[in-house]
Amino acid sequence: MGILEVKNVGKRFGGLQALGDVNLSVAENTVHAIIGPNGAGKSTLLNCLVGKLIPDTGSVMFDGQSVLGRKPYEINQMGISRVFQTPEIFGELSVMENMMIPCFAKRDGAFTPNAFIDMFKDREIVERAEQMLEEMNMADARNDNAATMSRGNKRRLEIGMCLAQEPRLLLLDEPTAGMARADTNNTIDLLKQIKDERDITISIIEHDMHVVFSLAERITVLAQGTPLVEDTPDNIKGHPKVREAYLGETQDAA
């Protein structure tokens, strides 16, 4: 059984059946990509996993526990971290503060009114955040305002913030969308490194076939709200149904 088990999940928005009957199993310590043409329901599925949406039918189990009905922060505390399509960081805060917040969240939980210590005198948190910044090669930017960074660096920081929580499952929503080629390749390298160095399951939604085939070990193809096929990258490449639904237009990218 996989770390993430999605069973018979359906979601309807008014007259639109965004998700039909989705079954998905993500095995532990793999990189599992979910691809599909626009409007296939990829983002809806992701939002159902992190608590932003509640599916109409079906169940979502993470590590044997249901995530349905839980708030996003509770699901995060269970061990699922999410990276957004446009990097979501704390723009008004410094890079170091950005990194300290997930460290506090990991250690102190969802709410700790810790008002009577100086945050920079909390050695444990400061050391952990500094170590994470080192790992992300961002130690030099420590005191910079996070909003002033390049998009690639914001993405790097966001991924670092997620990793600081030591999640068991990292969800990435088109992590390279809108990025220049160099930034895209850097992100791929970073994700490869994460996959090699950590015990972590990565699930990735992506348009860019270069990214998908560089990283994924399993691929699920979603079309019109239902999984078309799930297989290894090599088999997906040649799959006639997939070509028809999706890759037909982007053969060169594959």
Place this chain on the structure above:
Amino acid sequence: MFGLDKKDFRLLLLVAVLVVLAPFLLNPFPEGSAMAQFNAGYPDLMQRFVIFGIFAIGFNILFGLTGYLSFGHAAFLGVGSYAAIWMMKLLTMNVIPAIFVSVIVAGIFSLAVGWISLRRSGIYFSILTLAFAQMSYSLAYSVLTPITGGETGLQPKVTDPRILDGTLANGATPKANLFGLEMGSSFEWSVGGWLFTFNAGYYVAAIVMLVAFYMSIRIFRSPFGMMLRAVKSNQQRLNYTGLNAKPYTLAAFVISGMYAGLAGGLMVAMDTQVGAERMFWTASGEVVLMSILGGVGTLIGPVLGAGAIKYMENILSKINKEILHQWFAFMPDGIEDILVSLVYPFIGKGWHLTLGIIFMLVVIFLPGGLVEGGQRVARLFKRKKPAEDGPDGKTTPAE
């Protein structure tokens, strides 16, 4: 020191010195001189400076850190005031229980209001808080008259029970005190043409204000304060980082409500009366203006804003037509009249117009408020300095 880093400790020390020396600093002009009307060093106004300073410091913990704009904080000030006056009626004229209970009651009330209002954010949150404050105001004016005194308000009376105080001597009136030290008592010191007034009530309020300011610095620098700034910066990321924004914002709301209650309690301690108009929505708007004018989200800004507005309210509004004629008397008659009629709309009852213009100028040209203005001036001087020192001038540490 006190768990503060050097920079913050210097700021606290500076504020403490200014507050202690305020009777001198605010009275720079000799009595009877033409400029004496600009003196602000009389007890009533000095008390208002520090009390509204506390109000604004608390408001800034909510608005400055989390970005939630409350338009109903005057309600907590009013509730604190009523609680304090009831302590004075029932228990004792000593200000300690009055102030203490005003903070507690305002805290409980703000917990209820915050619990409901924080279900929404942005403009809807502002409107909800405004609605609550106006409801409190209307209730205090009408159905709650037995508790609030309605239109006439409340004052300690000779006939009140006051179970901790002994019976008053014949003909004596109840006066607010701190273990016998009357809040209204002052020591006046006359030097040359100057008259300096040291008021007991002012110094009590000032000490409370310094404690309130110190606590606000601690909150700003704590992990809790960082979480509040994170709420303002990106609530989505906060939720997906495993943090529950609601209790953080609610805690900030209650803390700022308790600050407002403290200010209300101190108002009663200084001037033993309450009226419902203290809760009117304009009073809530005033503290918003104070924060923005001084600098939202800065430590010292709200105090500066409170001082600036209270100064204008009390000094500008006192200038009348006769005084203007005196000022422009050196001009030829026709021009004097023109000048007086030009300036007149901006003084006296028209001080709101001046406040409005200043507010607009600050928001447009100094979005960081008076604090940003101060920083810009400081930067101007700093840029000049190294040039004078020459190339071997030591670099000043960054502030």
